[in-house]
Amino acid sequence: MTASTTAAPQAPAPRQRRLQTEIPGPLSRELQQRRTGAVAAGVSSVLPVYVTSASGGLLTDADGNVLIDFGSGIAVTNVGHSAPAVVDRVRKQACWFTHTCFMVTPYEGYVEVCEALAELTPGDHAKKSVLFNSGAEAVENAVKIARVATGRQAVVVFDHAYHGRTNLTMGMTAKSVPYKHGFGPFAPEIYRVPGSYPFRDGLSGPEAAALAIDRVEKQIGGDQVAAVVLEPIQGEGGFIEPARGFLPAIAAWCRENGVVYVADEVQTGFCRTGSWFASTDEDVVPDLIATAKGIAGGLPLSAVTGRAELLDAVPPGGLGGTYGGNPIACAAALGSIETMKTEDLAASAKRIEGVVLPRLRALADETGVIGDVRGRGAMLAAEFVHAGTSEPDADLTKRVAAACHRAGVVVLTCGTYGNVVRLLPPLSLADDLLDEGLSVLEHAVRTEARA
Structure with missing residues (x-):
């Protein structure tokens, strides 16, 4: 092993910007x-x-x-x-146990996180959750759930979208370099339509939604679509905030056509946009919501939360993963949610x-x-x-x-x-x-x- 060249962490914690060398030093x-x-x-x-x-x-x-x-x-x-509440809960959990796998012997922390998600996510319907490790896993599993629940295959995504780096989510992501170039072939039955980019398209929300819906109905058919997956504010694509009225119109079309509306709130979730979830800005209630990133204060955790009947459409054993909902990550999530609430x-x-x-x-x-x-x-x-x-x-x-x-x-x-x-x-x-x-x-x- 090579001796570490890193300096010891400084104490007490610094309170202001300070440059002692050029960057990088x-x-x-x-x-x-x-x-x-x-x-x-x-x-x-x-x-x-x-x-x-x-x-x-x-x-x-x-x-x-x-x-x-x-x-x-x-x-x-x-x-x-x-954050102190995150550190405290992680330290305690690490002393108790670090892993059993929820699919082998479950534990309360996983259940507590799912209960918190049912409380915090949009809508007052009955909800359930399943936990994973990354945002891409959450998005991919949301698609799996939608396909089983509807018996359909097609997935609709949007220009400028980013959904992850797994094979399925690379196919759902719009930008080629660096995310997709050379990594194909990608999963089939993914269809891309125009979104809403007010600075560049000049369309109102309803106009942009009508364009997207027209494309779906002509090229795919509403009765073939399992899920529409979209970010309430697009992240990697440029922090694109759709024109008002776009999201409600897409959600309404999904309801009318039996399509699962999936909100990818991996980057927008957990108070980031000034509310717990960005979908609530226009009172949109997703059928499924994919979360990650801000959920656990820095530890790897993600979730799919949504209508109980959709989550329960997948038979036992169809969802999960060895590390999904790891007990330390769950402890961190509970500390993170506690901090978001107490500090508003x-x-x-x-x-x-x-x-x-x-x-x-x-x-x-x-x-x-x-x-x-x-x-x-x-x-x-x-x-x-x-x-x-x-x-x-x-x-x-x-x-x-x-x-x-x-x-x-x-x-x-x-x-x-x-x-x-x-x-x-x-x-x-x-x-x-x-x-x-x-x-x-x-x-x-x-x-x-x-x-």
Whole structure:
């Protein structure tokens, strides 16, 4: 074994951004060299700084640099890094037992998580859940459930969608590079239709829905569709918030045609958009809802929750997995949900929205290189374009993100055209860190727009 080059985690936890070296620093660069020899090249990282500790909305790297986290591990640490209730429950559970497999000898934590999901997810109908490890697993199993329950095969998805990296969910994902290129053939009976992208299509919600529904009825037939799967706000595709009326119209068509409406709330769930789930913004009640990411404060856990009769359509043994609903992950989820409730993190997400959106819009007006500012809660984005046009500017987007990284602020990019900077801060992020991180972003945009 090679001796570790990482510094010991710092104590007490830092409370502000601090740069002691360039980014990445010498110890992170040394670790990067080791990684090159040991880790598959297909696994990439946004920022090659090697984290040794994290607290709240701050990351400390091996060189002692402290970075503001506007990424939350891609919308995972909604409750902040190392949230006390999560840590406490995980520590206790690890002392009791770490695994038995719920399919062998069950345990109360799994049941408690399913009870909590029945309470929190949209709708007052009878609900049941099944637990897995990742968002892709949840989406794939939602499709399995819909197919068994309806006896149909076709699955409808949308332009700019992202649903995961398994074979089925790669087929459901829209963007080829890097998610699909070279990995085919993909699962059959997946059909893609236009969604709602107000900045680029100019359609109202009902108009966009009518276009999608017309495509489905002409090319597939409503009586052949098992499920329509969609993200209430598209994530990797560019944080695209559909025009109002789009989601209710799609949901209504599903009800009328016996189609299972599946909401992929892997990225939007658990207070991220200012409510527990984004579907509730327009009072849409999914038949099935796939969740993951923010559910467990950083531990791997996902779920499919929905109408009890749909979940029970699958015979015993048809759903599950060795690690699905691992007891430590369930403990983390219960601590995470407790934190969201006691700290009212849905309101915190709205607070973040109230600070960020006006500043991004002012920056767009000032610089002329941001074509659209959008999002809800703490799921916010700026789409970069060449000044005076709607042409995507992916190069500027990369430069802005890199400038933020050099200054110690972790931001992420996304979008079909690679031209969106997305902000996903922990919902518990302190006001001063939010302000400081935004100031760094604003400076980066102004500087790079003039370059």
